[in-house]
Amino acid sequence: MRFSHRHHHHRPPHRFLSFARGIHRSVVLFVLTAWLLGVCGGRHEGWHWLVVSGIVLWPLTWIATFRIARPMRDLAKVAGEMKRGSLESRTQLPSGGPSEVGEVAGALQGMADRVAQQLADQRALMAAVSHELRSPLGRVRLMVEMAREGSAGPDVHDELQAEIDGMDALVGDLLAAARIDFEAVTLRPLAVRDVVERALAVARLTPEIVRYDGEPGEVSADATLLVRAVSGLLDNAARHGGRVTALVVRTREGKVCFSVEDDGSGFPDGTAEQAFEPFHRGPGSSGVGLGLALVRGIAQAHGGSAGAGNREGGGARVWLEIPAR
Incomplete structure (x- = not known):
């Protein structure tokens, strides 16, 4: 990144x-x-x-x-x-x-030195991914065998779909990370409202949670990567923060900030920055830990930044900010 x-x-x-x-x-x-x-x-x-x-x-x-x-x-x-x-x-x-x-x-x-570091990161990533894919593939194989024998439960198809969606999301994160590493970022004018709508659709959330602070306007960004970053913020809040309470889009001083708020327990003291480290896993979390690390990588690829912190009154706030067009 x-x-x-x-x-x-x-x-x-x-x-x-x-x-x-x-x-x-x-x-x-x-x-x-x-x-x-x-x-x-x-x-x-x-x-x-x-x-x-x-x-x-x-x-x-x-x-x-x-x-x-x-x-x-x-x-x-x-x-x-x-x-x-x-x-x-x-x-x-x-x-x-x-x-x-x-x-x-x-x-x-x-x-x-740069090539050696990239190779080391790729080896670590492949080791983590192979470990994470092994578990869902094993569960899929077991459910298929149970369905063939007629002993599977009535919700076996939903369980299979959930496992497939999880593996598909993991592959998508890997492709996005590879595009950033190889600087395959295609910038074009994007309406901020369109980005928000697409991110909500990916995260399967309703527009009621969105609040605009200032005229959203446009950004110059890679549509696929930016939508993945914003939906990644929403998914992170849904997985680890209880539920998403708001997606606040602020436009000021030539920058657009996408901020996601949740009503969870927040970050333990001194751990907010660790959440952006590759392969970091919080207590009780699963996956290879690409979520927020990928969000920060996408923000930096667009000349922006990402961060996190706790809100007054409880819950966490995670955001990414990129220059406005």
Whole structure:
């Protein structure tokens, strides 16, 4: 899941300073020595100046080439190992040599760290999902066998539908998370009222719970992801907060906030932020814990934020906020 960053711009350095930093001191020494020998050779003609020039310039040339070529060779070696899947080799990236090599090594290190973290998150996610799918699939298999034998209860079809809906919701969360990770977010103008109506339909709730504070207007968002985020807030309140008491949509200062309130017991002290951690499970909860973590990821993918807290008088309030169009 992505996070927005604020970039600071600095005054570009003088061209000569940038040039001097990019060239190793040995190269500068080599050029200066060659110039001096050329001047001296021009004043004192003779073959012995060629010999002196060769004796002086050859080791300097070797030193300059070695100091530049060695870190480049090490960088190419590590890059080749990383290309073959060995991300652990990023710890061997060269730290010396010309500044350009250090910049490339730093960028390669950052890229490798990001890929390694994504792979670790994907492995953890697949392990959790495989565990969560195993239980409903086992229950579905058992109900099918009981129905075949004629020993299933009268509500077996409703139970099967509930298990299928749960697995479908889990797969939908996984696809949404993958779209965020791969930045496959398609922004287009959306009416806030349409988003609310679609989210209510997904959560199977009535419009009576909606309150608008200010003119809702439009947002620039991915329709599928934003509807999933708002319906995720409603579903979270219905599952863990007793029942949904209100969906408040506030529009002010160029932002639209979708806030869901419930009449449950609220968050225990100091645990509201933990609810947004991937795979977090509260007391008595089930599932892989993608709900609110996915909501925050969708909000951040739209340049917004998400948070939670307790309301005065009881219950919790969970919200997401994105820029208005």
